[in-house]
Amino acid sequence: MDLRALRYFVETVRHSSFTHAAEHLCVTQSTVSKMVRQLEEEIGQPLLIREGRGVRLTDAGKIVFERGQEALGVVRSLTQDVADLSGLVRGEVTVGIPPMVNLFFPPLIKRFKERYPQIKFHAQEAGGQVIEQRVLAGELEVGVTVLPVPADSGLTSTELGRFPICLVGTPASSWFRVAQPTLATLDQEPLLMFSEDYALTKRLRTGFIQAGVEPVIVAQSGQWDFLLSMAMAGLGTALMPEPLLKRLRLPADVVIRPLCEPEVSWRVGQVWVPERHMSHAARAWLAVCAEGSALPLF
Structure with a gap:
C-alpha cells in the first residue's frame, strides 16, 4: 500500500x-x-x-x-527511532501551539534552538482541542492546550502557567460595578467567546454548567481582535485571558475585571501520550520548558 x-x-x-x-x-x-x-x-x-x-x-x-x-x-515513530541513533546532534520536533498562545512562546523556542541548534523545530498552529486530537492520533508528539484535560483522555500534562480570565466590556455592562464578578454574574449577559474548537471555550462551558448558568452567546470567533471590537462597541462581554489583554493597547473607556473563580482560570500546559515512544528531540523540548518557572514567559 x-x-x-x-x-x-x-x-x-x-x-x-x-x-x-x-x-x-x-x-x-x-x-x-x-x-x-x-x-x-x-x-x-x-x-x-x-x-x-x-x-x-x-x-x-x-x-x-x-x-x-x-x-x-508507526511510520513516524520508526523515522524518529532511526533519527535518535544520532542522539541530539540531529532530529526534529513539531509542537502544536494554539493561535491564542503562540505569541508567548518565542522565548522558549529561542532557548531551545540555542541549546540544540541542529534540531529542527516546527510549530503547528491549531485550536487546543484539535491539538489534543492530533497528539492522541500520533500526528504530534507534544502539544500545547488549555488544562485540565479529561482524566480518561489518554493524555498526560504539565502546566506552564495559570492566569485569570477577564471580562471585557464597557461601563454599560451589567457587571460594571461588581468588584469581584463570577460566572453567576454573567447570567443573561450577552457573551462574546472564542470558537468551539478552543479548549478555553470548552473549559468555560464546563464552568457555566457547574455554576448553573445558561450562557447567552451572541458571537463566537477565532479572532480575538473581532471579539474585542464587539465588546468595545457595547455588543456583549468578551472573556479573555489576562496575559493577552496585557499585551494590547486598549482604549481608556474599556472596562476589564478579572473573573474571581480560580477553578476556571486560564491554565496553559503541554500534553503528550505517556505510553508512547517519544523522540530525544521531543524530550529535550519538554526538559527545556521545565527549567525554572515558565510564568515570566507569559
Whole structure:
C-alpha cells in the first residue's frame, strides 16, 4: 500500500475537503484526488462519498481511516527511532501551539534552538482541542492546550502557567460595578467567546454548567481582535485571558475585571501520550520548558 496515498486520504478526511487537504499538504487538488482514487482501487471499494465540496466516509472508509492513522503513526515513530541513533546532534520536533498562545512562546523556542541548534523545530498552529486530537492520533508528539484535560483522555500534562480570565466590556455592562464578578454574574449577559474548537471555550462551558448558568452567546470567533471590537462597541462581554489583554493597547473607556473563580482560570500546559515512544528531540523540548518557572514567559 502506498503510504503517500494513505496519508492523502487521511488528510482529506480530517479536513473534510480535497481542497483544504491539498492546501495543508502543499500539493494540487488533482494530486490528492488521484492518490485517493488509487487507494480506493487498491482497497477494491469506495472509501469516500463525495458530497458537493465535502466528503463523507463509507463503512470501509471508516476502517481505513482508523487503521491508516495507526499505520502513519508507526511510520513516524520508526523515522524518529532511526533519527535518535544520532542522539541530539540531529532530529526534529513539531509542537502544536494554539493561535491564542503562540505569541508567548518565542522565548522558549529561542532557548531551545540555542541549546540544540541542529534540531529542527516546527510549530503547528491549531485550536487546543484539535491539538489534543492530533497528539492522541500520533500526528504530534507534544502539544500545547488549555488544562485540565479529561482524566480518561489518554493524555498526560504539565502546566506552564495559570492566569485569570477577564471580562471585557464597557461601563454599560451589567457587571460594571461588581468588584469581584463570577460566572453567576454573567447570567443573561450577552457573551462574546472564542470558537468551539478552543479548549478555553470548552473549559468555560464546563464552568457555566457547574455554576448553573445558561450562557447567552451572541458571537463566537477565532479572532480575538473581532471579539474585542464587539465588546468595545457595547455588543456583549468578551472573556479573555489576562496575559493577552496585557499585551494590547486598549482604549481608556474599556472596562476589564478579572473573573474571581480560580477553578476556571486560564491554565496553559503541554500534553503528550505517556505510553508512547517519544523522540530525544521531543524530550529535550519538554526538559527545556521545565527549567525554572515558565510564568515570566507569559
